[in-house]
Amino acid sequence: MKIIAIYNIKGGVGKTASAVNLSYLASLDGARTLIWDLDPQGAASYYFRIKAKVKGGGQKLVEGHNELDAAIKGTDYENLDLLPADFSYRNMDLILDNVKKPTKRLNRLLEPLAEEYDFIFLDCPPSISSASESVFAAADMLLIPTIPTTLSLRTYKQILKFFKQQKYDAMKILPFFAMVDRRKQLHRLIVDNPPSFMPVKLDSSIPYASEIERMGVNRAPVGDFAANSRAAQCYKSMWEELKSLMFEA
Amino acid sequence: MANNQLDFVFPDKQGFAELIHSLRHGFSIRQSPAAVYYRTFYDTVDWLLRTAGSALELHDDGQSQKLYWRANKDAPLRIQLGLKQVPQLAKQLPAGEFRQQLASVISVRELNPRIQIKVKRIPLAVLNKNEKVVVRINLDENWFYPVKTRAGMLLGKRICVKAVKGYDEAFDQVEAFFHEMDLRPSQDNMMKLALAESKSSTIEYSTKLKLLLDPEMPAEEALKAILLRLLEIMEQNTAGAIKGTDIEFMHDYRVSIRKTRSALTLIKRVFPKKTVKKYSKFFSGLGKLTNPVRDMDVFLLKLESYAEKLGKSKQEQLQPLRQYLQDNRDKAQQAYVDTVTSAEYRQVLKGWRDYLESTDPIEPPQKNSRKPVSQLANELIWSTYQVALKEGNAITDETEAEALHELRKTCKKLRYLMEFFQSLYPAKKILELINALKGLQDNLGDFNDYHVHMDILKGFNEAGTDEAAIKVSTKMISRLDKKQHATRNSFAERFRAFSSQENQNEFRELFVVSNDG
Known part of the structure; x- marks a missing residue:
């Protein structure tokens, strides 16, 4: 089982769209896939037509033993299940602070699912907190969607710095450019000449595309309703790149 | 739910x-x-x-x-x-x-x-x-x-x-x-x-003899049936042996050749001398031709387990040896492919099949041609068993290695005979004796394998130019030598088990007919 987290401190950078589309592509490959919608806004749950509600809320999930499995719902796609969001996740930090070894808690919760799933995607909320630290510890890969703008790059630098300070494995971090609008000069400039503090990143990037926005209308991954669109092809390339990193290393 | x-x-x-x-x-x-x-x-x-x-x-x-x-x-x-x-x-x-x-x-x-x-x-x-x-x-x-x-x-x-x-x-x-x-x-x-x-539409692949012989069957008919089945096994494995990816095809092909040659030469005076001479020469040639392919296959397979014990740094130094083995294998494989794809090979095998499929009685009959197969089987197994006992008993700690090789060959002959004629005897009893023989054969087989592998390594050392690899190879020779000694040391015990009075009685009971003598 591989745990892939999609994370950024910033909101609105395409985290949920990436988590939804990449998990969908993993399931199309036949991999048993779970996406955990950790964001209390519940966008990923919404995209999959699943109510953002967990019985007993985040508290019960974190404290319990088998609650995780019971809360999982199958999506419209074979091999793809979802652990829905819950509004109580907004207090995840407080919930985690009440248990022993909060940073290792997520890992312990996911462990029993190792037999059931080949991939677990974590759609993380935008913040930096003990909940995020729990994600940093559990994930095998931390994908950071980054808009090619000055502020976004600055945020990426902050994440890197935090990882180093807290002695997390920075090798897990894989940034990629998201919402790239090649009509904008700054986007072109940054994508074509990535900054030196970004020596390792995914070659594939995700464009700013209306199809991705339409995911909310269709309530489906972009590959389902616009398989031949540029956006769908870009996610596909990204998934192929991720697989080659995971399996050919 | x-x-x-x-x-x-x-x-x-x-x-x-x-x-x-x-x-x-x-x-x-x-x-x-x-x-x-x-x-x-x-x-x-x-x-x-x-x-x-x-x-x-x-x-x-x-x-x-x-x-x-x-x-x-x-x-x-x-x-x-x-x-x-x-x-x-x-x-x-x-x-x-x-x-x-x-x-x-x-x-x-x-x-x-x-x-x-x-x-x-x-x-x-x-x-x-x-x-x-x-x-x-x-x-x-x-x-x-x-x-x-x-x-x-x-x-x-x-x-x-x-x-x-x-x-x-x-x-x-x-x-x-x-x-x-x-x-x-x-x-x-x-x-x-x-x-x-x-x-229902394909022939099942099997390398088992699966023969049902009638005890009263004339020896010539039984021998033809045995050899025909061996020819089938050989043909079933030829395409795979030519391809060379799955090394078990070549192994099974060679076993059927060896068994064919043994059947021809051990089951004496059934076929005319001229026929025996012609075909045993042909099958012996095929055996020699494929020896290096099998030797290299086995050694390449064993090399990894030998190497494991040498430590990681030395393992990398083995690459020239691997290459040497692979080159030799490829050369021998090509020689084999050239032979089996030739018109001459096909012609000899066709002649062989025609001869085995012919239902005409052998004229003039040879001494054992018309003898009931059960009688001939008893005589052959018993006499070969006696040879094995004699050769084994003569081996002491001081005996040259050559004597062990001879005994290995005799045991192989005995095993083949027992397998050819297995259906003539009570299944459980003959299987027990085959298993007793297997124990001894494993020991003799290991002894021989170490010998062959040391010879290959010595050949590499003589031909090789890579000093580091030669050093590792020399180290491996000394390890194999020690293992061969240990195998030799356990021979006496294995032979004692095989030649126990109990087994001797069982052999006598099964293969010596009391009213014969």
């Missing part, structure tokens, strides 16, 4: 349209376009995966390929991600659980597509009021396509109802619908059904 999947048999002669119509009455159904995919089952020539309850299955829908693996009959079928193609050999896989599990079942054997099933699927989804999928129903038509043929046959229609996690109530409702239809639950698997169909 007890299960998360239900399978039903749907009558072959009925179409699915009516069923879909009834489903629409009770549920909100979404029907996706019908799709076709192929399931190809891979296995070795001797069905090692199937026998072990494992399965390696490739699903191809024309757009993507998915490889599934089941480690044993109780394990689930699991997708293998990150593989670009189906491996031919276990060693081609990256190190990991899958490789380890596969190797433990198929060892060095090659995988090939064995059975192909075409599935025509109508995917249905049951939706809830929010148009969310809550149950999946697949309506499948399974067609069997023997590999490399176009004509298919319908194996059966099946309905598979799959639960969607978290929507148990909907699944229960669909389950009740199907129970009301009074459909038979399906437990059979399509691979089994397809295999049953394929068996």
Whole structure:
């Protein structure tokens, strides 16, 4: 089982769209896939037509033993299940602070699912907190969607710095450019000449595309309703790149 | 909800349209376009995966390929991600659980597509009021396509109802619908059904002699039957031996050659001398030709386990040795391929088959031609057993290694004779004696293998130029020498067990007919 987290401190950078589309592509490959919608806004749950509600809320999930499995719902796609969001996740930090070894808690919760799933995607909320630290510890890969703008790059630098300070494995971090609008000069400039503090990143990037926005209308991954669109092809390339990193290393 | 999947048999002669119509009455159904995919089952020539309850299955829908693996009959079928193609050999896989599990079942054997099933699927989804999928129903038509043929046959229609996690109530409702239809639950698997169909049209691969001899049969008929079966085994393994990927084909091919030569020379005075001379020379030539191929195959295989004990840094220094072994193997393999693909080879084998298939009695009959086979079998096994005892008893700690090689050859002859004539004796008793002999043969075989491997290494040292590799090779020689000594030291004990009074009595009881003497 591989745990892939999609994370950024910033909101609105395409985290949920990436988590939804990449998990969908993993399931199309036949991999048993779970996406955990950790964001209390519940966008990923919404995209999959699943109510953002967990019985007993985040508290019960974190404290319990088998609650995780019971809360999982199958999506419209074979091999793809979802652990829905819950509004109580907004207090995840407080919930985690009440248990022993909060940073290792997520890992312990996911462990029993190792037999059931080949991939677990974590759609993380935008913040930096003990909940995020729990994600940093559990994930095998931390994908950071980054808009090619000055502020976004600055945020990426902050994440890197935090990882180093807290002695997390920075090798897990894989940034990629998201919402790239090649009509904008700054986007072109940054994508074509990535900054030196970004020596390792995914070659594939995700464009700013209306199809991705339409995911909310269709309530489906972009590959389902616009398989031949540029956006769908870009996610596909990204998934192929991720697989080659995971399996050919 | 007890299960998360239900399978039903749907009558072959009925179409699915009516069923879909009834489903629409009770549920909100979404029907996706019908799709076709192929399931190809891979296995070795001797069905090692199937026998072990494992399965390696490739699903191809024309757009993507998915490889599934089941480690044993109780394990689930699991997708293998990150593989670009189906491996031919276990060693081609990256190190990991899958490789380890596969190797433990198929060892060095090659995988090939064995059975192909075409599935025509109508995917249905049951939706809830929010148009969310809550149950999946697949309506499948399974067609069997023997590999490399176009004509298919319908194996059966099946309905598979799959639960969607978290929507148990909907699944229960669909389950009740199907129970009301009074459909038979399906437990059979399509691979089994397809295999049953394929068996009727293909010859089963086997390297077992599987002979049933009549004790009163004239020796000439029995010998022809034995040799004909050996020829079949040899021919079954020729294509694989020429290809050279799966080294067991060459091994089985060589065993049948050796047995043929032994049958010809040991079962004396049955065929005319001229025939024996001609064909034993031919088969002996084939044996010599393929010796280096087999020696290198075995050594390349053993090299890794020898090397493991040498430490990591030395293992890398073994590359020139590996290359040397591979080059020698390739050279010997090419010489073999040139021979077996020649017109002369085909001609001799055709003559051999014609001779064995001829039902004309041998004229003039040789001394043993018309003798009942059971009598000749008794005489041959008993006398060869006596030789083995005599040679073994003469071996002391000081005896030259050559004597052990001679005994190894005699034991091999004895083993072959016992196997040729196995069906003439009570199954349990002869098997016990064969097993007693096996214990001794293993010891003598190991002793010989160490000898051959040391010779190969010495050859490498003489020809080699890579100093580091020669140093490692020399170290390996000294290790092998020690192992050979240890094997030699355990010989006496093994021989004592084989030549025990109890075994001697059993041999006498089985192969010496009391009213003979």
